[in-house]
Amino acid sequence: MSPFLAWIGFFVSLAMLLVISRKSLMASMFVGALILGVFTLSPSELAWELWSSFVDLSVILLALAVGLIPLIGGGLSQSGQMDDLVRNMRIGKKAFLAFSPALVGMLPMPGGALLSAPLIEKAGKGMSQEKKAGLNVWFRHVLYLVYPLSPALIVSIKLADLDIYQVLPYLASFLVFSVALGYFFFLRSVRGRMEYKQKFSLKKLLTPLTVIVIAPLLDFLIKALFPGLVKEAATLIGVAASLTLVIAVGRIGLKEFCQIFRKSKPWDFALIIVGMMVFYNVFKASSIPELIAEVQITPEILCVVVGFLLGFATGRIQVPAAIIIPLFATKFGAMSAPVFAITFFSIFLGYVLTPVHPCVALSAKFFSVDLKDFFKEVGPPALIAFVISFILFLI
Numbered sequence: 299m300s301p302f303l304a305w306i307g308f309f310v311s312l313a314m315l316l317v318i319s320r321k322s323l324m325a326s327m328f329v330g331a332l333i334l335g336v337f338t339l340s341p342s343e344l345a346w347e348l349w350s351s352f353v354d355l356s357v358i359l360l361a362l363a364v365g366l367i368p369l370i371g372g373g374l375s376q377s378g379q380m381d382d383l384v385r386n387m388r389i390g391k392k393a394f395l396a397f398s399p400a401l402v403g404m405l406p407m408p409g410g411a412l413l414s415a416p417l418i419e420k421a422g423k424g425m426s427q428e429k430k431a432g433l434n435v436w437f438r439h440v441l442y443l444v445y446p447l448s449p450a451l452i453v454s455i456k457l458a459d460l461d462i463y464q465v466l467p468y469l470a471s472f473l474v475f476s477v478a479l480g481y482f483f484f485l486r487s488v489r490g491r492m493e494y495k496q497k498f499s500l501k502k503l504l505t506p507l508t509v510i511v512i513a514p515l516l517d518f519l520i521k522a523l524f525p526g527l528v529k530e531a532a533t534l535i536g537v538a539a540s541l542t543l544v545i546a547v548g549r550i551g552l553k554e555f556c557q558i559f560r561k562s563k564p565w566d567f568a569l570i571i572v573g574m575m576v577f578y579n580v581f582k583a584s585s586i587p588e589l590i591a592e593v594q595i596t597p598e599i600l601c602v603v604v605g606f607l608l609g610f611a612t613g614r615i616q617v618p619a620a621i622i623i624p625l626f627a628t629k630f631g632a633m634s635a636p637v638f639a640i641t642f643f644s645i646f647l648g649y650v651l652t653p654v655h656p657c658v659a660l661s662a663k664f665f666s667v668d669l670k671d672f673f674k675e676v677g678p679p680a681l682i683a684f685v686i687s688f689i690l691f692l693i
Contacts, residue, residue: 304585307337312621315577316608319617324566327573327620331580338584347583351576359530360456364449365568366537370513370544372558374506377548382502384417391492392485394421396437396477401510403438414438415664421492431665432675433484435657439650440480442615443473443643446514447537449567450615453574454642457623458633461529463518468639475686479679505547513540574620587628597630598691601641606684609648613655618645637691644687651680 315330335344351357374380384398398421399414415434422430442448446462451469455462516536521529545555581587600622608618622641626633633641653659653669662672 301585301589304338304589307334308584308586308589310337315617315621316612319612319614322566324569324573326617327570327577331573331577334577334584334586335580338586339580343583344580347579348576351572351579354575356528356530357572357575359528359534360452361568361571363530363534363537364452364571365564366534366541367447367449368562368564368567369558370509370537370541372562373541373544373548373550373555374509376554376558377544377550379502379506379509379544379548382499383506385494385496386499386503388494388498389492391421391490392481392488394492395433395485395488396480399434399438400441403441415661419665422488424490425488427665428667428671428675429484431661431667431672433480434661434665435650435655435672436476436480436484436676436679438657439646440473440476443469443476443646446517447533449570450619451642452533453571453616454619454623455638456571457574457578457619458627458638460633460635460638461521463521464635465638465642468636469642472639472643476679476683479683483675483679509540509544509547512543513537570616574616577620578624581624587624590625590628593629595629597626597637598688600626600629601637602644602684602688602691605641605644606648609645610652611648613649613652613658615642615645615649618648640687640691644684647680647684647687651676 311330311334314333315326318326318329331348332344335347339347374383380402383401387394387397389397395418398417402414402417415430418430418434422433425433442450444466445451446466451462455465513536516539517532520527520532520535524532544550550558605618605622608621609615612618619642622645623633623638626637626641649655651658651673653662658669658672661667662669
């Protein structure tokens with residue numbers, strides 16, 4: 299296969315990946331991998347890479363675990379446990395405006411911004427609509443940086459071949475920085491107190507919190523106690539325990555569970571994992587890594603600038619990660635935990651800013667805000683964070 303044809307195949311696969319991902323992230327991964335494979339591999343080599351991805355035990359376990367996560371979110375929402383959690387967070391107004399969208403944001407479901415927007419509207423009286431929209435998007439996604447069961451984080455760390463608990467301390471610093479920026483730009487001038495009509499219930503506060511916390515806690519403990527176990531098995535056990543708990547506590551029957559299953563579409567989340575690993579394996583087996591090694595690009599441009607631009611262009615985190623992490627490994631070797639954290643955060647910044655991201659469009663629609671006014675609110679903190687990320691990479 300000539301280098302020219304290989305490059306053509308690579309760019310066509312990326313273009314199709316970016317275009318199709320706007321409709322289906324799962325389909326975009328498989329189509330991108332097939333196009334790249336057709337241009338760079340023999341039929342038998344392509345078939346082997348596809349087969350090996352589908353039968354890899356770690357990929358199967360991780361796909362099952364990620365597929366169960368949206369069912370947990372759907373169960374918390376359907377049973378009213380997430381509402382109970384929000385109603386019983388007896389905290390200050392500023393804290394409520396930050397934590398309520400962040401907690402709701404932990405539920406990986408389409409259109410989730412519309413669940414947190416009414417909470418912001420109610421608690422944010424006196425704030426401009428533009429600030430409410432910006433606040434809803436900014437704080438709704440900050441926990442993606444550290445939540446061990448965030449599908450975007452799980453998949454990206456898998457691609458980088460790192461352990462999630464290696465990376466979390468670095469990502470936690472970006473979380474603190476993001477919260478500080480969010481406070482300065484969105485919450486600093488908020489005044490007043492929260493008013494609650496219902497009586498406080500410790501049980502209704504702790505029960506959904508336990509559901510949310512039990513999965514990452516079990517994941518961490520099992521990995522620590524059984525280091526020889528396939529690490530994705532620990533994740534699956536933790537997620538399954540969380541799902542079992544939400545079903546039991548919420549008294550979710552078979553009919554309700556089937557409704558949650560249809561709405562959550564867990565198969566999409568599971569197949570995204572398989573699709574990303576197929577794309578990654580085809581990429582590694584192709585001639586592209588050798589060709590990229592000859593291209594002159596600095597790591598900070600690739601990880602920070604290209605990461606941000608791809609996050610903005612796709613409105614996704616997984617797609618840019620699937621492109622940048624293999625490119626970095628090819629050009630510069632294994633990605634370290636600090637470099638991964640900066641890369642992930644740069645992609646994240648493009649993701650929270652772009653109108654391609656459904657939460658941005660839905661928030662702007664709910665609060666009746668023009669996109670240009672939304673950018674005026676979210677653009678400055680995102681730009682500051684982007685510059686800091688670039689400087690940190692250079693250091």
